[in-house]
Amino acid sequence: MHPSISQSKKIRSGQNIVFIAGKPEELPGDHFSAKELQYIRKEFKDSKRDFFTFNNLDQWLFVRFIREDKNEYKILEEMRKAGDLLGKTISDQKIKEIVLYNCTGSKNTIIAFTEGLSLGSYSFRKYKTEKEKDTLKGPFPENIGVYSAGLGKNDLTELSVIIEAVFRCRTLINEPNSFLSATVFAREVKQMAKECGAKADVLDKKKIEALQMGGLLAVNRGSLDPPTFPVMEWKPANAVNKKPYVFIGKGVVFDSGGMNLKPGDSMSTMKDDMSGAAAVACAVYAIAKMKLPVYVVGLMPATDNRPGPKAVVPGDIIRMHNKLTVEVLNTDAEGRLILADAITYAKKYDPALVIDLATLTGSAVRAVGKFGIVAMEEDAENELGLLKESGWRVYERLVEFPSWEEYGELIKSDLADLKNVGPGEGGAITAGKFLQKFAEFPFIHLDIAGPAFLENADSYRGKGGTGVGVRLLVDFIRNITKK
Ligand code: BES
Ligand code: ZN
Ligand code: ZN
Numbered sequence: 490m491h492p493s494i495s496q497s498k499k500i501r502s503g504q505n506i507v508f509i510a511g512k513p514e515e516l517p518g519d520h521f522s523a524k525e526l527q528y529i530r531k532e533f534k535d536s537k538r539d540f541f542t543f544n545n546l547d548q549w550l551f552v553r554f555i556r557e558d559k560n561e562y563k564i565l566e567e568m569r570k571a572g573d574l575l576g577k578t579i580s581d582q583k584i585k586e587i588v589l590y591n592c593t594g595s596k597n598t599i600i601a602f603t604e605g606l607s608l609g610s611y612s613f614r615k616y617k618t619e620k621e622k623d624t625l626k627g628p629f630p631e632n633i634g635v636y637s638a639g640l641g642k643n644d645l646t647e648l649s650v651i652i653e654a655v656f657r658c659r660t661l662i663n664e665p666n667s668f669l670s671a672t673v674f675a676r677e678v679k680q681m682a683k684e685c686g687a688k689a690d691v692l693d694k695k696k697i698e699a700l701q702m703g704g705l706l707a708v709n710r711g712s713l714d715p716p717t718f719p720v721m722e723w724k725p726a727n728a729v730n731k732k733p734y735v736f737i738g739k740g741v742v743f744d745s746g747g748m749n750l751k752p753g754d755s756m757s758t759m760k761d762d763m764s765g766a767a768a769v770a771c772a773v774y775a776i777a778k779m780k781l782p783v784y785v786v787g788l789m790p791a792t793d794n795r796p797g798p799k800a801v802v803p804g805d806i807i808r809m810h811n812k813l814t815v816e817v818l819n820t821d822a823e824g825r826l827i828l829a830d831a832i833t834y835a836k837k838y839d840p841a842l843v844i845d846l847a848t849l850t851g852s853a854v855r856a857v858g859k860f861g862i863v864a865m866e867e868d869a870e871n872e873l874g875l876l877k878e879s880g881w882r883v884y885e886r887l888v889e890f891p892s893w894e895e896y897g898e899l900i901k902s903d904l905a906d907l908k909n910v911g912p913g914e915g916g917a918i919t920a921g922k923f924l925q926k927f928a929e930f931p932f933i934h935l936d937i938a939g940p941a942f943l944e945n946a947d948s949y950r951g952k953g954g955t956g957v958g959v960r961l962l963v964d965f966i967r968n969i970t971k972k
Contacts, residue, residue, distance in 0.1 A: 490628050491607060491610070491611070491628065491652045491656050492606075492610055492628055492633050493633070493649070494607065494633045494635065494645050494648060494652070495632070495633075495634060495635070495645060496635055496636075496637075496645055497588050497634035497635060497636040499636075500588060500590065503547055503548050504586065504588050505548060505549040505550070505551075505584055505586060505587045505588065506520065506548075506549075506550050506587070506588045506589075506590050507550075507551040507552075507575060507589050507602075508520070508551070508590045508592055509553050509555065509589060509590065509592060509593060509598065510552065510553075510554055510592035511554065511555060511557065512554065513526065513529050513533050513554075516529070516552065517590075517592065520550065525543065529541055539553065539554040539555070539556065540552070540554075540574075541553075542578070549584060549587075551578075553571050553575065553602075555568060561597075562882060565597060565598070565601040566601075566884045568598050568601035569605030569608070569949050570605055571602060572601070572602040572603060572605025572606035572607075573606065573609030573948045573949035574948075576609040576630075579606075579630050580610070580627065580629035583629055584629060584630055585629065585630055585631040585632065586630060586631065586632045586634070587630045587632070587634070588633075588634040588636055589602060589603060589634065589635050589636065590636045590637075591635070591636065594638075594639075596637055596640055596644065599635060599640075600644060600645075603633060603645075603648060604651070604652070604949075605949040607633065607648075608652060608655060608949040608951070609949040610628045610629065611655075611656055611659055611951050613659070613663040613953060615664075643779075646779075647779050647967075650778045651775055651960060651963060653775075653778075654771040654772065654774050654775035654956075654959050654963070655771065655956035655959050655960065657681065658764075658767045658768055658770075658771035658954065658958075659951070659954040659955065659956045660954075661674070661677060661767040661770070662760070662761050662764050662767050662941070662953065662954025662955075662956070663760075663953045663954045664760070666742055666743035666793060669742050669760070669763070670714040670742060670793070671714055671717040671740065671742050671791035671793065672714060672717055674740060674763065674766065675717035675718075675791065677770075678691070678719040678721060678770045678789065679691065679719070681721075682773075682777075684774070684778075685773075685774045685775075685778040686723075686777050686780075687721050687722060687723040687773055687774070687777040688722040688723075688724070689720065689722075690719070690720045690722075691718065691719045691720070692717070692718035692719075692720065693715065693717060694709075694715040694716055696718075697716055700810060700834070702790075702809075702810045702834070703807045703809045703810065703830070704809050704810065704815070704826035704827050704828075704829050705790050705826070705830050706807075707805070707807045707826060708741070708747070708792050708794050708801070708826050708827055709792040709793075710797075710800050710801050711747055711748070711794070711797035711799060711800025711801070712793050712794075713795075713797075714792075716791060716792035717791045717792075718789065718791065719787075719791065720786065720787065720788055721773045721774075721786065721787035721789075722785075722786050723773055723777040723783075723784065723785050725780065725781075725782050725783075725784070728782050728783055729782050729783060729969065730783060730784050730841055730969075731784070732784075732839055733784040733785055733786045733838050733840055734783065734786070734842050734843075734966065734969075735785070735786045735787075735788060735835045735838055735840040735843045735844075736772060736773065736785065736786070736843075736844050736845070736846065736962060737787075737788045737789070737828060737831045737832060737835065737843060737844070737845040738763075738764075738765035738766030738767065738768055738788070738845070738846050739762065739763065739764075739765035739766060739824045739827065739828055739846070739847035739848060739849065740763045740765070740766030740767075740789045740791030741759075741762035741763055741791075741793065741794055741823060741848075742760070742762070742763045742791060742792065742793045743759055743762065743793040743794065743795070744759040744821070744823065744824075745759065745793075745794055745795050746794065746796075746820065746821035747794045747795060747800055747801065747820030747821060747823060748796045748801070748803065748820045749803065749819050749821040750796055751821060755851075758942050758944070761848060761941055761954060762794075762848050763791065764846075764848050764941035764942060764954060764957070764958070765845070765847040765848060765935075765937060765941075765958065766791060767954070767956075768846050768937070768956065768957065768958030769787040769846060769958075769962075770789060771956065772787070772958065772959050772961075772966075773786075773787040775959065776966050781966055781967060782970055783966050783969055783970060785966060786838055786840075788834060788835060789831075790827040790828065790830060790831045794820070794821075794823045800820070802817075803818055804817070804818065805817045806904060806905045807826075809829055809833065809927070810829075810830040810833040810834060811829075811830075811833040813907060813926070813927075814905035814906045814907070815829075815902070815905055815908065815909055816902040816905040816907070816908040816909070817909050818908050818909060818910050819909065819910045822909045822920070824848070824920075825849065825909060825920055825923045825924055826909060828845055828847060828849075829923065829924060829926075829927040830927075831845075832845065832924060832927040832928050832932070833927050835930070839930075840930050840931075841930075841931070842869055842872050842930070842933065843928060843931070843932050844876070844933045844934075844935060844962070845924060845932075845934050845935065846935045846937055846962075847934075847935070847936060847938075848938040849920050849921075849936045850916050850917045850936055850938055851938065852915070852916030852918075852920070853917040853936035853937075853938045853939055854938045856890075856917060857888055857939050858939050859939050860940065861886050861888045862885060862887050862888070862935050862937050862939070862940060862957070862958075862961075863887075863890050863921075863935070863936040863938075864876070864877070864887040864888065864889050864933060864936075865889065865890050865891075865892050865918070865921040865922075865934045866889070866892065866931075866932065866933045866934075867925045867928060867932045868930070868931045868932065869931035869932055869933050872931060873889065873933055875965060875968065875969075876961070876965050878968075879961055879965040883961055883964050885957050885958065885960060885961045890918050890921065891918065892918075892922065892925065896911070896922045897922045897925070897926070899922075900919050900922060900923050900926075907923065907926060909923065917936050920936070921934040921936065935958070937957050937958055940955055940957040941955060941957055941958075942954055942955065
C-alpha cells in the first residue's frame with residue numbers, strides 16, 4: 490500500500506502540517522506564536538538548524554528549511570531525502586494524516602519532498618505473520634495532502650502513479666523465487682497490463698522454441714520451470730511517434746550461476762536478477778496509466794538459471810534467435826544470452842530506440858557501486874544525452890562507458906561466432922558489447938547491477954529492491970511528450 494496523495498485546497502485547524510520553506514520569513518504568520526517564530530529565526534541563523542518539530546498535543550507542526558544550491562538536481566534530491574527523514578518521525582509517531590505546506594515558490598521542490606516521503610514509506614511484509622503485521626499497521630502516513638501554489642492538474646495524480654509503479658517494482662524484486670517463477674512473473678505482467686490498459690502477450694515455451702531463441706532456451710535448460718517471454722505494448726491512438734521505444738528487461742528470476750555455481754554468499758541476493766524486467770513492466774504500466782501519448786513496448790525474457798542434469802555446460806555452443814552461434818564458456822554470464830534473443834526479437838517492431846535494463850555484471854557493481862547505472866550506446870548519442878538528463882532529474886544517474894570496437898574483439902570465439910565471456914578486465918563493457926552485436930537499431934544498454942538491490946537502506950531507496958529504472962524511463966518518455 491502506498492500513501493494516497495491529493496491536493497489540499499485549504500488548511501483546516503488541527504491538521505498535522507509540514508512547512509517547507511527557504512527561510513523563516515517565508516513561513517505563514519498564522520500558525521506560530523511570535524515566540525515560536527523568534528525561536529525558529531534564531532536557531533536557523535545561529536545554529537544553521539533546518540528542521541523543527543512542534544508537538545501541540547492534538548497537532549504536529551514540522552518546519553523544514555531547504556538551503557539554496559546552485560545545482561537544482563541536488564536540491565531536489567535533498568528534498569526527497571528530507572521527505573524520507575520526516576517519514577521516520579511520522580511512522581514512529583504513527584501519524585496517519587499530514588499536509589505538506591509549500592512556502593517556497595517552486596512546485597518541483599514540494600513534489601520531490603512528497604516523492605521522498607512516499608517512497609520511503611515502502612515495506613515488504615507479505616511473509617510476516619499476521620500478529621506482527623497488526624502492530625505495524627501502516628502505512629504511515631496514509632494520506633498526504635499537498636498545499637501548494639502552481640500545481641498542475643496532473644502533477645499529483647502522475648506522482649501517485651509513479652509511486653505505485655515503483656512500489657510494485659520493488660515487490661516483484663523482493664518476492665523470492667519460491668513465489669516468483671518465470672510463469673508467475675508473466676502472470677503478474679498480464680495482470681498489470683490489464684489494470685493499466687496496455688496490451689500483454691506472453692510467449693510460452695512452445696513459442697520460444699518455435700522462434701528458436703537458443704539463448705533463452707539454453708539458460709532455461711537446467712530449470713524445472715519453463716521460460717516465459719512477456720510482451721507489453723502501449724500504443725495510444727494519439728502517439729507522437731510511429732516507431733516505438735522498446736524497453737528490454739533482464740528477467741532472471743533467480744541466478745544461481747548455473748553449472749558455474751556462484752560461490753559462498755554471492756548467491757544470496759540473486760532473486761533480484763529480474764530487476765530489469767520488473768522495471769520495464771512497471772515503467773510501461775506507469776506510462777500507460779498516465780496515458781502518455783507515446784508508443785512503447787516492453788520485452789521481458791524470463792527464466793531462472795540453475796545447474797541440473799540437462800543444464801548447459803561450459804564449452805557448449807548454442808545458436809541464437811538471429812542464427813549467430815555462441816560458445817558458452819561461463820554459464821553465469823546468462824543475462825546476455827536471454828537479452829540477445831530479446832534484442833533480435835525487437836527488430837520486428839522497427840524501433841526508434843531500444844533500451845535494455847539488466848543486472849548484468851558484478852563488474853558494473855565494482856566500478857560504480859550503488860550510486861550509478863553503467864550506460865553504453867550505439868547509434869544513440871542524442872538519446873543517451875536525454876536519458877542522462879532524466880537520470881539527473883530523478884537521481885538515477887548514468888555513467889557512460891565506452892563502446893570502442895576493441896572491446897568487441899575480446900568476445901570473438903575460435904569455435905563459434907561469439908563467446909559469452911571476455912577476459913576479466915572491462916567485464917561490464919564486454920557484456921554491453923555482446924548485446925550490441927545483436928542490435929540493428931539505435932541502442933542503449935543500462936547495467937543496473939549496482940543500484941537495483943540494497944542490503945542496507947539508503948534513504949527513500951529503502952532496503953531490498955529499489956525499483957531503479959522505473960522513474961528513469963517514465964521521465965524519459967514524459968520528456969519526449971514535452972518536446
Ligand atoms: N546477475 C549477475 C550479475 C550481478 C552480480 C548482479 C552482482 C548483481 C550483483 C550476472 O548474471 C553474472 O553472474 N555475471 C557474471 C559474469 C561473468 C561470469 C562474466 C559476473 O559479473 O561475475
Ligand atoms: Zn549470472
Ligand atoms: Zn544474472
